Amino acid sequence: xxxxxxxxxxxxxxxxxxxxxxxxxxxxxxxxxxxxxxxxxxxxxxxxxxxxxxxxxxxxxxxxxxxxxxxxxxxxxxxxxxxxxxxxxxxxxxxxxxxxxxxxxxxxxxxxxxxxxxxxxxxxxxxxxxxxxxxxxxxxxxxxxxxxxxxxxxxx
Ligand SMILES: [Fe+2]
Numbered sequence: 026x027x028x029x030x031x032x033x034x035x036x037x038x039x040x041x042x043x044x045x046x047x048x049x050x051x052x053x054x055x056x057x058x059x060x061x062x063x064x065x066x067x068x069x070x071x072x073x074x075x076x077x078x079x080x081x082x083x084x085x086x087x088x089x090x091x092x093x094x095x096x097x098x099x100x101x102x103x104x105x106x107x108x109x110x111x112x113x114x115x116x117x118x119x120x121x122x123x124x125x126x127x128x129x130x131x132x133x134x135x136x137x138x139x140x141x142x143x144x145x146x147x148x149x150x151x152x153x154x155x156x157x158x159x160x161x162x163x164x165x166x167x168x169x170x171x172x173x174x175x176x177x178x179x180x181x
Pocket of ligand 1: 087090113117161165
């Protein structure tokens, strides 16, 4: 039986989030761009370059979280916390794949200049992705609070 459970270090995870101001700023910028009235007016090249930057920053963010925020604990983790932690950690891979695809699509659009609707579709795709990323972040924030309260109230 595998007795190692996934858990988090709430202080480290919080710190990674607080320190990543550039990621938050960039996310906000892209979101505002996509929310603007005429999405298809977004310059394709600029869109491709901000999405590529976002992809790289997100990769770094997830890597830091997984290296310092999450860890495997052999014994003492509360089961509900461990389930949550495992499910949230798994979301990183999926979210990153989606981000890669968005950046790739933007790159293709900026190269081909073909379908003007492409940028609009991509903007909607990003808004959708952003919503799920925010849900993920909210889940981790709740997990941080949960882990702190378990520490205060004793294990379990
Ligand atoms: Fe995360």
